Amino acid sequence: MSHMISSWLRRRPRLVGYVAAILIVLFANLLALIADQALGYARVSMIFLGGVLVVAVVFGSGPAYLAAVLGFVSYNFYLVEPRFTFGVESEDIIILIVFLAVAMMTGGLAGRVRDEAIRARERARTSAVLFQAGRDFAGMGEEAAIAERLAAGLAEAAQGPAVVLIDGQIYGAAHAALPSGLADILAVFDAPGATSAQEGDWRLRTLWAEDRRLGAAAWRSPGSAGDLDEVPLIHVLLDMGATAMARARLSRAWAEIEATDRTQSLRNALLSSISHDLRTPLASILASASSLRAFGDAFDAEVRNDLLDTIQEEAERLNAFVGNLLNMTKLEAGALAIQGTPFEMAESLDRLVGRFERRRGGRAIEFSVEGDRLVALGDPILFEQALSNVLENALRFSPEQGAVEVSLRRLDEMLVVEVADAGPGVQSDELSRIFEKFYRSKSANENLQGAGLGLSIVKGLIEAMGGVVTARDRGDRSGLVVSLMLPRAKT
Amino acid sequence: MSAEGRLLLVDDEPQILRALRPALTAAGYDVATAESGTAALAHLAVEACDVVILDLGLPDMDGKDVIAHIREWSDVPIVVLSARDLETEKIAALDLGADDFVNKPFGVGELLARIRASVRGRDRRLSGQASFRSAELEVNFATRRAFIQDQEIRLTPREYDLVRALARHAGRVVTHKQLIAAVWGPQATVDAQFVRVLVAQLRQKLEENPAAPRVLLTEPGVGYRLATDEDA
Numbered sequence: 200m201s202h203m204i205s206s207w208l209r210r211r212p213r214l215v216g217y218v219a220a221i222l223i224v225l226f227a228n229l230l231a232l233i234a235d236q237a238l239g240y241a242r243v244s245m246i247f248l249g250g251v252l253v254v255a256v257v258f259g260s261g262p263a264y265l266a267a268v269l270g271f272v273s274y275n276f277y278l279v280e281p282r283f284t285f286g287v288e289s290e291d292i293i294i295l296i297v298f299l300a301v302a303m304m305t306g307g308l309a310g311r312v313r314d315e316a317i318r319a320r321e322r323a324r325t326s327a328v329l330f331q332a333g334r335d336f337a338g339m340g341e342e343a344a345i346a347e348r349l350a351a352g353l354a355e356a357a358q359g360p361a362v363v364l365i366d367g368q369i370y371g372a373a374h375a376a377l378p379s380g381l382a383d384i385l386a387v388f389d390a391p392g393a394t395s396a397q398e399g400d401w402r403l404r405t406l407w408a409e410d411r412r413l414g415a416a417a418w419r420s421p422g423s424a425g426d427l428d429e430v431p432l433i434h435v436l437l438d439m440g441a442t443a444m445a446r447a448r449l450s451r452a453w454a455e456i457e458a459t460d461r462t463q464s465l466r467n468a469l470l471s472s473i474s475h476d477l478r479t480p481l482a483s484i485l486a487s488a489s490s491l492r493a494f495g496d497a498f499d500a501e502v503r504n505d506l507l508d509t510i511q512e513e514a515e516r517l518n519a520f521v522g523n524l525l526n527m528t529k530l531e532a533g534a535l536a537i538q539g540t541p542f543e544m545a546e547s548l549d550r551l552v553g554r555f556e557r558r559r560g561g562r563a564i565e566f567s568v569e570g571d572r573l574v575a576l577g578d579p580i581l582f583e584q585a586l587s588n589v590l591e592n593a594l595r596f597s598p599e600q601g602a603v604e605v606s607l608r609r610l611d612e613m614l615v616v617e618v619a620d621a622g623p624g625v626q627s628d629e630l631s632r633i634f635e636k637f638y639r640s641k642s643a644n645e646n647l648q649g650a651g652l653g654l655s656i657v658k659g660l661i662e663a664m665g666g667v668v669t670a671r672d673r674g675d676r677s678g679l680v681v682s683l684m685l686p687r688a689k690t
Numbered sequence: 691m692s693a694e695g696r697l698l699l700v701d702d703e704p705q706i707l708r709a710l711r712p713a714l715t716a717a718g719y720d721v722a723t724a725e726s727g728t729a730a731l732a733h734l735a736v737e738a739c740d741v742v743i744l745d746l747g748l749p750d751m752d753g754k755d756v757i758a759h760i761r762e763w764s765d766v767p768i769v770v771l772s773a774r775d776l777e778t779e780k781i782a783a784l785d786l787g788a789d790d791f792v793n794k795p796f797g798v799g800e801l802l803a804r805i806r807a808s809v810r811g812r813d814r815r816l817s818g819q820a821s822f823r824s825a826e827l828e829v830n831f832a833t834r835r836a837f838i839q840d841q842e843i844r845l846t847p848r849e850y851d852l853v854r855a856l857a858r859h860a861g862r863v864v865t866h867k868q869l870i871a872a873v874w875g876p877q878a879t880v881d882a883q884f885v886r887v888l889v890a891q892l893r894q895k896l897e898e899n900p901a902a903p904r905v906l907l908t909e910p911g912v913g914y915r916l917a918t919d920e921d922a
Contacts, residue, residue: 474773474776479705480705481794482706482709482771482796483705483706483708483709484709484795485795485796485797486706486709486796486797486798487709488797489797489798490710490712490713490798493716494717502712506709509705509708512705
């Protein structure tokens with residue numbers, strides 16, 4: 200009940216004040232008539248002054264002036280001799296004039312103080328609403344969240360339901376209560392600048408960001424919106440919201456550009472990788488085969504065999520690369536079926552080192568095993584593929600007469616294979632990045648070609664088998680150590 | 691010393707060296723190899739060499755820089771090995787003074803033909819031959835006349851300049867930029883489109899079927915090449 204009255208009072212502040220002024224003066228008349236019996240007329244002027252003061256404090260200066268005039272008239276009419284006429288005896292004129300002057304001044308002053316207080320409160324509320332909204336907008340990156348927050352702020356400022364429309368989507372708690380047809384009007388509403396239009400008892404405004412229409416907002420204010428102090432607040436709020444959304448939109452567009460850029464450079468890296476990693480073996484195969492065709496008879500058996508070996512090895516290398524590409528695709532699609540079987544890790548290593556016998560050139564591979572019955576759980580084929588990528592890298596980065604050390608040992612419930620190369624090593628800030636797809640160490644020579652795929656596939660494969668891959672600096676001398684860990688099979 | 695001369699093969703991939711060496715040797719070249727640009731330059735500084743085969747992707751330096759270094763003091767023929775999609779690399783290499791290129795992957799037949807054309811080109815430059823002759827085309831540099839199957843064809847001055855530039859490098863690729871310099875002058879700022887138009891005009895006069903050229907061949911994205919009898 201009190202809420203209803205107070206909200207009604209808030210909606211009709213001026214009218215209420217004047218009506219109340221009349222009522223209070225009537226009440227003062229009543230009091231004065233009663234008091235007159237006991238006190239005599241000269242003292243009851245205070246009752247009217249009191250009434251004027253009350254009106255001034257509660258309803259402001261306008262109603263106070265009305266109350267002063269009414270009080271003056273009725274005081275004159277009822278209480279000043281001759282009573283019940285507006286006639287005045289000469290000695291009372293001074294009293295009446297003084298009464299009127301005092302009533303006007305009191306009412307005016309008190310009313311102005313009250314009006315100021317209300318305006319100050321209103322300003323404080325406006326700033327609070329704007330400040331809070333601004334802070335919230337700043338913390339939001341999503342357009343939808345900003346629109347939702349703007350609709351809430353608008354509802355608060357308008358003290359009624361409010362919605363915001365962006366990209367055909369309506370935000371705000373009131374969207375369900377929107378009158379039929381208003382959504383359609385809102386969708387195409389486009390008025391210049393900060394002008395708003397009336398549509399039924401709703402007001403509509405376009406949201407702008409740098410002269411471009413972002414969307415529109417609608418709200419319903421209880422009072423006639425034109426008189427409300429909230430109107431500037433509403434427009435400032437809407438402009439702030441629009442700016443915040445434009446900023447969000449811009450940063451999203453920027454992020455998209457960056458993502459496209461990154462995709463583009465990934466694609467370029469992949470292309471250059473295919474160009475090199477596929478073409479080098481192909482070039483060797485084609486050169487060898489065409490040499491055999493052109494000069495086969497002129498070559499002795501040893502040369503012919505060597506060319507045939509080249510063809511075979513390079514074909515195997517191609518096959519491994521294609522396998523890598525396929526595995527990467529499967530890893531990315533999450534479609535790599537891991538067959539978790541126990542396997543002897545030392546055997547796998549031995550087989551692999553043997554396969555690298557021809558490829559290692561002048562570099563040595565030193566292989567050591569610590570302990571026995573080192574049975575890991577995982578897929579031996581995928582493990583060998585992963586380790587072969589690591590070995591390939593280690594050989595590539597090691598100098599011609601360097602040695603690559605491969606060791607196997609047990610660490611609690613894991614089996615650890617470490618591959619230490621004699622290359623230049625990797626900067627410590629790059630250690631975690633070398634497993635990223637297409638990442639190539641900055642210290643690696645620019646002209647040393649390669650896709651930057653190998654280690655990312657290693658990580659993908661080993662982690663898919665429940666293992667861990669790490670890299671660290673060799674420490675004692677330059678070189679990189681890559682550790683592959685797989686869970687030990689329970690025996 | 692071998693019949694065809696000394697050849698330096700520069701590539702960082704050992705398997706390429708391994709695959710090429712026997713055929714180059716069998717073709718009569720005395721083959722030396724280098725796995726880096728530095729090694730190649732060091733080799734050329736002390737050893738005489740008749741032709742260089744250079745991979746553009748080297749571990750220690752850019753292949754183009756190797757060409758620039760070599761060209762500071764030597765006009766030894768250089769044949770570049772490069773991937774097909776790296777057109778700008780190839781053009782830059784040719785403009786820096788490489789004689790020709792071969793796309794990877796390649797057959798040895800193609801490589802040997804390019805090597806021979808490059809070596810011959812140098813011989814021709816040195817001997818200052820007065821004419822070019824192939825089965826189809828004859829260009830007489832002294833009289834500025836051209837013949838197709840012994841029939842004289844009338845060429846505009848620009849068409850003649852173009853055909854002469856190509857004939858001087860017969861069998862080897864000539865880039866758009868080099869052709870522009872030969873026809874319009876080294877300072878000219880002419881679009882490659884003009885070269886295409888001029889080539890199209892010339893083909894109307896040289897080719898039996900201009901849509902399927904046999905004499906004036908296109909190297910896509912790089913330039914043009916005048917066919918020698920070896921291409922037939």
